[in-house]
Amino acid sequence: MIARYIYAIIFLIMSVIAWMLRDYSHRTLNDLHFLRGCGGEQECLGAEGVLRASFGCFLFFFVMYLTTVRTSRTDDPRDSWHSGWWPVKAFILAFFIVIPFFIPSAFIQIYGEIARFGAGIFLVIQLVSIVNFIYWWNESWLSDNNIRRCRIPIVLVSVLSFVASIGAIILMYIYFSPRASCGLNIFFITWTLVLIIIMTIISLKPDINAGLLTSGLMALYLVFLCWSSIMSEPVSETCNTMTRQTGKGDWLTILSFLIAFGAIVMSTFSTGIDSKAFSFKTDEDPSEDKVPYGYGFFHFVFAMGSMYFAMLLIGWNLHQTAHKWSIDTGWASVWVKIVNEWLAAALYIWTMIAPFVIKDRDFSSH
CATH class of the missing domain: 1.20.140 (Butyryl-CoA Dehydrogenase, subunit A; domain 3)
Known part of the structure; x- marks a missing residue:
């Protein structure tokens, strides 16, 4: 069960990287010619940096989704892959962090268009999860x-x-x-x-x-x-x-940003372990060897969440970088x-x- 918290930390780190690329990339990455601007506009560097970080995060969790989907029992070798093999996954993650920065800008813009759709899928999944939670609360009481x-x-x-x-x-x-x-x-x-x-x-x-x-x-x-x-x-x-949010870095703006940032991670984490909300059949396998939550669904939600945090950081606009310390x-x-x-x-x-x-x-x- 501790594995899901590690994945949440990975997601948080990738979100922070995307935010830092948006707000502080102009100086630190200005010497890398292939990262200069998008469409010839220097201001777009921050937004494109967010998309590149989002793409790396998406690739990592989508690979995890493909390799763990339909895992149902703890004696399945994929169970140990989901909850272990951290050195290997650290290498894979590092590769996916770096490789998007060598991809042409035109492809990143295409990914940005796809990310809008993926972020919409995430919102729908989150919505169903919230409604399910409300019904669960009512039925429990x-x-x-x-x-x-x-x-x-x-x-x-x-x-x-x-x-x-x-x-x-x-x-x-x-x-x-x-x-x-x-x-x-x-x-x-x-x-x-x-x-x-x-x-x-x-x-x-x-x-x-x-x-x-x-x-x-x-x-x-x-x-x-x-x-x-x-x-x-x-x-x-x-x-x-x-x-x-004005981007001036006042305490209210920073506090609002941090709360919103934490909410992204928490909502993705809580939605990812709620695969039962999307089950259309009764669970007929009460055995102790059954996995505690749907691994594939968990990683799919985080993959869509990778697209979602990109849209929040750029305001759903691929060609305009938001103010510092602002979100959505x-x-x-x-x-x-x-x-x-x-x-x-x-x-x-x-x-x-x-x-x-x-x-x-x-x-x-x-």
Whole structure:
């Protein structure tokens, strides 16, 4: 089990390398002629450096995915490959770190286009994992063993979730739409409120009875995505009156960056070990020799996460390097998060109504 933490550390190191290439590569790598700029523009060096580091990280985890996929038992030789052979894998990783910097710029740009798609896959996987976690939380507290002692916590968490969601929406109206001309932000916030109302009404229908806990937690998640998307708006956007990432290296910007950076690693790690959320059949192998989590899925998530952190560091824009100490900013980031919010609401609603549309399939059990 300790192997997964080592892989998370590798992922973190590669993310740090990508960030340093973005913010500090201009001076240290300026003498390497094949790294100078992209498309003839010196500013693009940082963004292209991020893509090169991301490509190396992707290659490492994709190779691990190909060599461990469908490993089901600990007596499989691939189990020891996943959890051991670290000197060999250190050599492979070092090779994949170096080799992308000898690849022509045109190919790296093609990889950047592919990385947008891979980052989208990662967001979908993460979304399914979050919805699965919310259902697991609800079912755990409502189980026969916990229902008596968890009644009050269920009510408290549900009420607090809705109160916090409504309070956050009110604050977003205050800080993100100070005047009537801020129509886009007003639309984002209002539509978030509408989605929360729709989800709650559906969850309370007697035939569905999904409960307030799941709807409350989903409401919090939607509000977070809405707030995060608006906070990604460029600094020049005057409708957002809150302090944002300016690249000046002030303590708030650095703290926000470090929190966001840690969140990338944690979300990738937690999603990678949640392969059961994507299982479409009941586990019929309870033996002790079964692997504790899906190795192939774990590495696939980290491979897609490699593309995802690249998009965050360059703001989903292949031809523009973000400010220092900034992450996930720009209009492309805004729309990615907003669409992700709408998909989250659609997925949650689907899990509630799907048993009535597709019979004999319990969507909430995975």
